[in-house]
Amino acid sequence: MSFAASGALDPRGPAARAIADLWWLMVVLGAATFVVFAVVLIGGLVRGSASAEDPGDERPSRLILLGGVALPSVVLIIVLGFTVRTMHTIPNAAPEGALQIEVVGHQWWWEIRYPNGVISANEVHIPAGRPVRLELTTADVIHSFWVPALAGKMDLVPGRSNTLWIDTDRPGVYEGQCAEFCGLQHAKMRLLAVAEPEGRFSEWLARQRAPAATPGSPSADEGQQVFAGVGCASCHTVRGTAADGTGGPDLTHLASRRTLAAATVPNTPEHLEVWVTDPHAIKEGVEMPATELDERQRRELIEYLEGLR
Amino acid sequence: MSDVEPEEGPGLPGSPRATPSVEEPATDEELASEWADPPGLWGHLRAVQNDAIGKRLLLTGFFFLILGGSVDSLVMRLQLARPESDLLSPQLFNELFTNHGSVTMFLVILPIVSLVERPEPLPYSITEAVLGSDKKAVLGENTTPAT
Structure with missing residues (x-):
């Protein structure tokens, strides 16, 4: 691309x-x-x-x-x-x-x-x-x-x-x-x-200096709980929240970026969903593990991440 | 040695074998049979003569040039011919170019270059071409082979 x-x-x-x-x-x-x-x-x-x-x-x-x-x-x-x-x-x-x-x-x-x-x-x-x-x-x-x-x-x-x-x-x-x-x-x-x-x-x-936007809706708020609950926070930092992992990229303003996975795919909700659930489908061999999420968790998590502008 | 014609001397063009040779025919024959390579394919693989080993190195180098040089690079170029092509997995592509480097370096360049290392001076035609027809006049006494 x-x-x-x-x-x-x-x-x-x-x-x-x-x-x-x-x-x-x-x-x-x-x-x-x-x-x-x-x-x-x-x-x-x-x-x-x-x-x-x-x-x-x-x-x-x-x-x-x-x-x-x-x-x-x-x-x-x-x-x-x-x-x-x-x-x-x-x-x-x-x-x-x-x-x-x-x-x-x-x-x-x-x-x-x-x-x-x-x-x-x-x-x-x-x-x-x-x-x-x-x-x-x-x-x-x-x-x-x-x-x-x-x-x-x-x-x-x-x-x-x-x-x-x-x-x-x-x-x-x-x-x-x-x-x-x-x-x-x-x-x-x-x-x-x-x-x-x-x-x-x-x-x-x-x-970019500002801390992460607070979730703008109840489901995005749920998404933040999912983010903390399934282990994203152990590698990723979202400034202004409890997430302070340093193994992976800082996600404080993730949604403001143009691409995902080091300029591999455009940063769209569709790509983000694939990336979060099965990163190896986009970029085989990356450190980020696949995450099992049910339909609702997935929707909430993406909504939360898309709010990180 | 001085009365031996260079054309018949050991290791020079025109000599049948790069084996040791002496002037008495009986000893020469004995030496030749002693040093001769065994016959057949098995014999060829056990060859100790420079020329046989040289040919084998050349063929080996050429074989790996086709295998590691051409096939690897052709497949890699096919992968790169289109953007985002998924002909090869990243792992296989990386293996191919690693293989391409090692094979070309150690199994193509090395055996073929080792053939070029020859103890004789540069072929006459090249020195001739660069320095003009009277080589000795240009280079002086130093070109006279030590005896």
Whole structure:
């Protein structure tokens, strides 16, 4: 499924743009080299039989020196020069007014922590036009954070913290993906980067800071009892309630997110119901266990979760 | 050794076997029969000659290239040809690419590359092509084989 713009060749930030430019340069040089060699090769094949009787011809050795030594040296020196320049273009020091966000990799989802204490999952909200410093760590194995439209990849390595700068001037929703094989569901360890204008970002962050909405109806209230009763709370936190588990994603504002299961399916009540009762039908092998609920419990629980805006 | 023509020497192109050889025909024959590979398939599997082992490595490498290189990657590419395809389970896909890596590295590249390790200098045609026709004039005395 596709939620958003993605792709390293459709760059929406300065770092991604620098990388895309380098890529195009390499494609052009590679294609030019290929064409030159194809022409020489075909020329050699066509004229081959005619000049075979003249072994004293010195041209072949000059051709090999030119094509085998001079040409690759020139091409590689150009590529090296532009690569070093690209590395300098991509920021590696703190620009003014940067925002810091922590990203913690888990098998197979992303925990996102904001400086004001907000903890979310699988959706990095960033203010457009302001550089963001991502502190990347992991709770288990090596992962790699990659939002191709915004920046290059950076690994999340156990026992250390890596830094990645992302920056975009264009509001939009960009797709990301774990880029380091991390186990069974590596392919479904995705995320969204949501870039919003500064004002809307601040509003969003303030809303996320608030504790969970109180259930708006008696059945949603029942749903909260189900949530506590069947064991959801031992892994999930819902701030403002007794649920304070830390094994799984924070669900305080679950219904405000666009996707479920690390950007695997859209966050609709139908998908949420399947996810809650049998998560392995959507994402085989995840830590979250299936939960047996009767019809009424199921309806109440979904109503409660859908109220967590 | 100096009066032996290089074309007939051990291990060079044109020699029947890469076995030790001596000038007296009687001893040479004895050595040849002593070192010869046993006949038949069983004999081939027990071969100790470089050329027989080399061919076997090449064939083995090629076999695993088809099996681990081509079949694995073809099936993986089929899975990736369509978005959200459920041709393979995630477990099987992960097993295939792990297998693909190990098989290609250890059962294709390793045996085939080991064939390329040869004690002789680069084939004459390559040095010739790069350095011009008079190799010795360019490289000087150092190219003269040590005797």
